Amino acid sequence: MNKIIKLNVGPQHPSTHGVLRLITELDGEKILSVEPVVGYLHRGMEKLAENRSYLQYLPMVDRVDYLGSFFTSYAYCNAVEKLLFVEVPKRAEYIRMLCMELNRIASHLLWLGTFMLDLGASSPLFYCFRDREVILSLFEELTGQRMMYNYFVFGGVRHDVSDDWLCKVSSFIANLPKSISDYEKIITENPIFLDRTLNKGILKPQTALQFSVTGPNLRASGVEVDYRKVMPYSVYGDVDFVISESNRCDSYARYLVRIQEMKTSLDIVKQAVLYLKNNSDNYLTKINSLNLKIPEGEYTSYVESSRGLLNCYIKSDGSPKPYRVKWRTGSYYSVQVLPELVKGLNYNDLIAVFGSLDVIMPEVDR
Amino acid sequence: MIDVSVISEKFNIEVNETKIICNCDIIRLLEFLKNTPEYNFNMLTSIVAVDMISGIELIYQLYSTSNNIILNVSKIIENNLAQSVVEVFKSAYFDECEIYDMFGINFEGNNKIKRLFMPESWIGHPLLKSYKNEDMRLAWNE
């Protein structure tokens, strides 16, 4: 009799964060192999670009990663601006940075909630959503919608931020550390949580680099690469922040790094709010984006999104439509490294390790 | 930007302003770039494929975590057959599957190549400029 169970986890499964299919081979509860199958959420983001003008494609880039719309939006705008040789006003860059960092907090909060749900704790999910809701309301007030913002435009942002809004942001960042310390009280020291995450899913730095894993997952493996620091885009060069890093390499390290990163983001937001309150400037360099024609060339923008390195490659042939747009996202490579991490672990560690990698499927399938 | 004269002596390459164009064995070049300490390109961030009508251009985007430099290596494929770099960078597996799926390039040395996003029964390779979908059942094809 064959002892090996072949289990199809997904595409419809409560904890595959979308529609991922994992073909798992189990011996009892022990995992022998895992094979990720992706593509159930493929929307043809790259083909869509080729049939649309630059401005028409702008709202669509928000959909590449629905939890980090500002990152994708920034990557696309940045590439277009670099191809056009347009200077973006400093105020606009600060607003963009502020939005991106708030977005990073929102994204990490959602990750924390769903990760804890994967581990079986239900309350943190609601607390995280409560705090994330505040951020989304702030975004709604600023941009008009909660998730699909369409706020960054070529040359700046769509409209200026109001002082009232900035006050709301500062009151939010004054409150968030209390919530974070609440999460830490529930989670960080909890022996069951430690048991599920310590030394589970060890991602060695060499493996991480081989598989091109980036972002918090890479930093949890002890490689200190943060594109905000090493290749400062936007105005990240002007603000002070520390890179959160841990060399434990396991799921617990990934948790610690993300919690630390939320605090770092708060610092950056604080500085951005301070700048925006004290300096007034133009928020938009006017370009004729209606009949935008980009000179021939190609550019790749490097953005540190909440799930790793986000590249937007644009090749232009001088026509109003982009010749080729290519998205490189963090989750895409995190999914690929999953089989390496869970070999030999138990079946319920598969879910815990997968949850700790912070994968969302729209970003993988695009 | 790095000094590429050493590489251009060793390999037969041209240097563009944003990328170096490789006319030689891509595996040897990548291995050289990866293992030489002064470059140490230990991460292949992604492989971009562009349909140039005459052929397909593959851009290998390399990053060195220790030296903090990026390098784009370009290779033009003309007969739909490329060399797989999975041996050098394991992360290339998904990329190559995607390029096979979208551009129809076969990768020599990648044994487990399959369609990544589109169903196995899909006809054609969507990101080619010559691709035309005639399946009228699809709602978006109106």
Add this chain to the structure above:
Amino acid sequence: MNYLYFLYIQFLLNHNIPKIFGDITFPFIPFCIVAAMIIFVVLVLVLLERKVLALFTQRKGPNRVGPWGMFQTIADAIKLLCKQNIDILGSDKFLFNIAPIVVFVPVMMLWGIIPYSSEFVFMNFSVSVLLYISIAALPVIGIILSGYASNSKYSLIGAMRSGAQIISYELPIMFVLLSIVALSSSMNLKDIVYSQLGEGAILCWHVFPCIVGFIIIFICMLAELNRCPFDLPEAESELVAGYNTEYSGMRFALFFLAEYALMFIMAAFLATLFWGGYLPITGKYISEIFFSDNQFLPVFIYFEQFFWLMIKTFILVFLFMLVRATLPRLGTQSLMKLSWYLLLPLSMINFIVIIIFKYFIEGGVL
């Protein structure tokens, strides 16, 4: 029970019906009482659980159907009853159908054993503790049957986990029960309650000499109930719904009913063993103060005893819910480790300590 029996026979004799008829039909009365109570208590419990979990997560919980959302569970029950019973392709039809009943019937039997007050003991045996623990282990057979018969791998894994879990958590329960039996020198639940009666009111409860045993049995009960953090057999994020993945309609409702009925009766059992059962927390019956010269004083006291037991039970149920809201799920291996390495030795030591306590403080083991 004697009082109820007496009333019934009196009632029949008044209507000129022979006593033999009363003897035969009398068992139906406790049965009906238990059946009605199960339905009522489960409906309340499900609502309560949802409300309490909402309370912990700053939500309102169900509040649409009826005042305070009171009819929500009734609506859910009606919905479940109306749903189609889906027959799974390739399932073992007979076992598949009988499994929910195998789970539900022992739970119902358990309800008869608990002494709700000094009068309402439906099944009063001299070895009720032994009977209780043997019946409480029966539902797992139904769970294993359901997992085997469902022809689904998720169900199978869930059933396997449940089997392993029950086996390893029965043993510590046994040892703790032994120490309780030693403390009260009886296996009859009513006698156990009486042995907690004394001058010190609350201080005479078994929970004080046997606090370690109480904690152990509380943890083990959680495991036996398949509740968080031991909900591995029905781990939502891993096994979809575990052993009842393939069940629908009435069959699922039976599983659901059994789960909550078991939870309630386990809490009542714990309250009986450790918290003085139906004895009043105040040390003196409140009815004795208000109705001291009423001829129905015994009746009032019976109902007051029932009320005290309910209060204790609901406090324990509340604790179950608090644990569920906070803790993540244990891993499969640490689940076993916790039982075999920690709880079992601890319960043995506890047993020895209790025997010594009993011998020296109370003079003699019997």
Add this chain to the structure above:
Amino acid sequence: MFLNKLKAIIEGHFTVFKHSFKKRITQEYPEVKQDLPENFRGVPDWYAEKCIACKICEKVCPANAVRIEKGVDNVKFGLNLSKCIICGNCAYNCPKNAIIMSKNYETAVASKSLLIIEKNSKDNNYE
């Protein structure tokens, strides 16, 4: 070691329990609606008297959801809400502010055909 673990568990339970005294955050949606911010993006609204039929909205729409037809003495406006992604491009790029993002976000209808909105500047069915 063991006590630390116990302390962490008890602290966690206490933190969760503490939340039961905080303010409820549930919003009972159909009865209580959220205050919408000033520049909220809902379904696009068309104002015929301002429209000059320049067709920029058609050009910038990423989903081909807007259609403007210029007749002899009237302008026809068509919007397919099943395609519209409410990105606001049409409103932001309209030179005369003839399209404005309304505050209406409840777009559920019984039939798909009701999602196609058609307006004519001749009929005064607009406000």
